[in-house]
Amino acid sequence: MFSFVINRVLSVYHLIYKNKGVYYLGFFSSVIFTYTYYSYIFKKKNSNDIKPVTEVLFFTDANANHNDYSRDCKCTQCGIKNLKKLIIYIDSAQVSLDICVYTISNTKLGEAVLRKYKEGIKIRIITDASMSFEIGSQIPLFMKNGIMVRSRESQFLMHHKFAIIDNKLLINGSFNWTEKATFGNWENITITSVPHHLVQRYCSHFETLWKLLY
Numbered sequence: 084m085f086s087f088v089i090n091r092v093l094s095v096y097h098l099i100y101k102n103k104g105v106y107y108l109g110f111f112s113s114v115i116f117t118y119t120y121y122s123y124i125f126k127k128k129n130s131n132d133i134k135p136v137t138e139v140l141f142f143t144d145a146n147a148n149h150n151d152y153s154r155d156c157k158c159t160q161c162g163i164k165n166l167k168k169l170i171i172y173i174d175s176a177q178v179s180l181d182i183c184v185y186t187i188s189n190t191k192l193g194e195a196v197l198r199k200y201k202e203g204i205k206i207r208i209i210t211d212a213s214m215s216f217e218i219g220s221q222i223p224l225f226m227k228n229g230i231m232v233r234s235r236e237s238q239f240l241m242h243h244k245f246a247i248i249d250n251k252l253l254i255n256g257s258f259n260w261t262e263k264a265t266f267g268n269w270e271n272i273t274i275t276s277v278p279h280h281l282v283q284r285y286c287s288h289f290e291t292l293w294k295l296l297y
């Protein structure tokens with residue numbers, strides 16, 4: 084639209100002054116304007132698509148009595164609040180969910196993983212072999228439902244606590260996916276999509292472990 088107007092204005096100049104230079108100036112400035120305008124629109128559209136996520140959740144002994152899932156507490160930080168946030172991120176998965184966590188016994192997180200699996204999200208779980216069948220472990224339930232789980236008996240504990248959503252959002256920290264970590268420990272979780280190369284290092288290491296444990 085604007086480039087059209089510029090072109091018209093300069094064409095009129097051309098008619099008046101019969102100046103070829105002005106005509107070419109009009110033509111090239113229209114091309115440059117149109118290119119700049121559309122690359123701006125394109126960049127804006129794409130930057131919205133990949134809006135970075137960076138969040139840290141801290142689990143502390145503050146509001147330690149807030150451990151009722153049905154409770155809608157007003158506090159800014161407690162186990163319930165953090166857990167609900169973590170589940171919102173898990174629920175945001177559109178394609179895949181790769182989990183590499185030492186122990187998974189938190190039933191709410193277990194339910195979230197199972198829910199995503201039933202929605203058709205590709206789930207892969209790497210966990211520590213010695214913890215898989217401990218009381219409360221969600222691993223038997225995952226396996227019973229057909230979720231892919233890999234682990235290996237080893238002197239080396241599979242001690243990681245990271246997960247990757249859609250190969251672009253990293254969840255990582257001290258937090259094991261347990262009730263104790265949620266309501267009884269000082270813990271941290273970083274949730275981030277940036278920097279991209281760092282998240283990709285986790286994706287790549289997950290693939291390495293997945294192949295190794297086959």
Ligand SMILES: [Zn+2]
Pocket residue numbers: 146149156157158159160161162163164
């Ligand atoms: Zn609370």
